[in-house]
Amino acid sequence: MTDDSEALTRADADPAVDWDARAASFDDEPDHGLRDPLTRRAWAERLRTWLPGRPSDVLDLGCGTGSLALLAAEQGHRVTGVDSSPAMIDLARAKLAGRDAVFLLGDAAAPPVGEQRFDVVLVRHLLWALPDPGRALRHWRGLLRPSGRLVLVEGVWGTLTPVGIPAGTLTDLLAPLAEQVRVERLSEDAVLWGKEVEDERYAVVAVVA
Structure with a gap:
């Protein structure tokens, strides 16, 4: 990863970033x-293996x-879908116009979904940047139906000043919450990222009781 892309990743994690402007x-x-x-196609194929084979309710956070x-x-x-940026939400609504999808403005760590429960909580490149990842995971686990799953795409980005959450740390946090935890390494699949990467990128699929 170049210095420029590392700087971009660090900016992505900064809560002060103006996401509407970006x-x-x-x-x-x-x-x-x-x-x-x-x-x-590469992301679609991965997603197909992470999500249930039957039509399900998916909560996409961030x-x-x-x-x-x-x-x-x-x-x-x-x-x-839930995001804290009104501009992002507007783009998502336009992108999925006519689809079976609803987008809500709110905090991904505590999404405004009331008593609704889901088969999947899907989160990409967000958990590691939260102030208390363990607390967020516990809250998200409570949003799942029995036998639901957390699908978490995370990593440790950058080579000069790495930022992120290692797979081992995340699996430790998930151990008391899930019956099954599977880690899928993604760094070697350059097509997913549009380039070769040298840092740690992975997905975790955790199935709850």
């Missing part, structure tokens, strides 16, 4: 916008412009 260019990153057909939400909807799932 929304228009957010999808320019290959793994954000999924505009390249090969990258889009949904951004809705790229993963769109893939999930295309695979027959009902999606609720």
Whole structure:
């Protein structure tokens, strides 16, 4: 990863970043916008293995412009997306117009979904930046139906000043919450990122009781 992209990753984690101002260019990153057909297909194939085979209710937290939400909807799932940026939410609603999807403005750590429960909580590149990841995981676990699953895409980004959450740390946090925890390494799949990467990137699928 170059110094520039490392700086971008660090900015992404900063709660002071003006996400509304960055929304228009957010999808320019290959793994954000999924505009390249090969990258889009790669994420769709991964998502298909992480989500249930039957139509399910998916809660996409920190949904951004809705790229993963769109893939999930295309695979027959009902999606609720949550993001703190009104501009991101507007783009996600436009991207999924006509789909079985709802987008809510709110805090991903404590999403405004009331008593609604889901089959999947899907989170990409968000958990590690929260002040208390363990607390967020416990809250998200409570939003799942029996046998639901947490699908968490995370990593440790950068080579000069790494930031993120190692897979081992995340699996330790999930151990008291889930019956099954599976880690899938993603660093070696350059198509997912639109480039070769040298840092740690992975997905965790955790199935609860």
